[in-house]
Amino acid sequence: MKKLIVFDLDGTLAESKSAFDTEMAALFSALLSIVKVAVISGGDWPQFEKQVLSNLPHDEHLKNLSLLPTCGTKFYQYTVDWKKIYSEDFTAEEREKIFSSLKQAIGSSGFKVEKVWGEAIEDRGSQITFSALGQQAPIEEKKKWDPDFTKRKKIKGLLDKLIPEFSVRLGGTTSVDITKPGIDKAYGIRKLRDILGISIEEMIFIGDALFPGGNDYPAKEAGVVSIQVRDPQESKRVIEAIVACLS
Numbered sequence: 001m002k003k004l005i006v007f008d009l010d011g012t013l014a015e016s017k018s019a020f021d022t023e024m025a026a027l028f029s030a031l032l033s034i035v036k037v038a039v040i041s042g043g044d045w046p047q048f049e050k051q052v053l054s055n056l057p058h059d060e061h062l063k064n065l066s067l068l069p070t071c072g073t074k075f076y077q078y079t080v081d082w083k084k085i086y087s088e089d090f091t092a093e094e095r096e097k098i099f100s101s102l103k104q105a106i107g108s109s110g111f112k113v114e115k116v117w118g119e120a121i122e123d124r125g126s127q128i129t130f131s132a133l134g135q136q137a138p139i140e141e142k143k144k145w146d147p148d149f150t151k152r153k154k155i156k157g158l159l160d161k162l163i164p165e166f167s168v169r170l171g172g173t174t175s176v177d178i179t180k181p182g183i184d185k186a187y188g189i190r191k192l193r194d195i196l197g198i199s200i201e202e203m204i205f206i207g208d209a210l211f212p213g214g215n216d217y218p219a220k221e222a223g224v225v226s227i228q229v230r231d232p233q234e235s236k237r238v239i240e241a242i243v244a245c246l247s
Contacts, residue, residue, distance in 0.1 A: 002225075004038060006219065006224065007037070008205075009043060013235055014051050019050055022055070024232060024235075028239065031239055031242065032065055038066040038188075040189075044069050067082070070126045073087065073183050074126055099128070102130050106130070109158060111132070117137040126179065127178065137174065142174045146173070149213075156168050156176060166181055185215060185219040205227070206229060
């Protein structure tokens with residue numbers, strides 16, 4: 001019997017940077033009422049508040065929910081309010097090197113972007129994220145930019161050479177996430193194991209980027225039984241099946 005269901009967020013539970021729709025909120029709440037749940041995503045805490053918490057009931061079932069922003073480099077739990085358990089932040093020197101390397105890799109990649117919505121490079125404290133079209137780009141534009149990951153795989157390849165001491169992963173629809181070495185979704189999975197006292201064999205991970213180089217792949221590498229989904233619509237059907245089984 002599985003005791004913890006772990007999800008990616010963007011592309012898995014919701015469209016990029018979007019809140020749960022009504023059906024997802026209802027299914028997710030039903031799941032929370034019967035089993036412990038965690039969400040690990042590249043987004044920072046404000047994105048979790050907007051995308052996950054804004055449409056969930058504020059009730060005792062939130063105690064079953066663990067939230068791990070920035071690919072598991074931060075960890076929040078609920079008692080009477082949300083409390084940050086840890087945050088693996090970069091030093092000033094690390095930030096400077098990552099920013100300069102990102103700019104070099106983007107320039108060398110040869111990919112031109114005609115319009116950018118908001119900042120393209122965001123410092124999330126424990127993670128630095130490059131979003132090719134900007135943080136506020138419309139989802140329709142984001143889906144068209146790199147549907148087969150070809151552009152971001154090239155940028156990742158350049159970054160792997162420039163900053164081999166850091167972890168570089170592809171996330172969302174236009175993003176590249178950079179964290180400290182070894183601090184990724186596998187790290188988050190192990191933190192869930194240690195903090196919640198639930199073995200990896202007792203978890204399921206659900207995500208849309210479980211391929212090598214995807215930011216969900218480290219969770220699979222950690223040994224979690226993993227389910228690949230195409231989008232939030234497929235995730236809804238998976239959640240329905242899990243609720244039916246656990247009920």
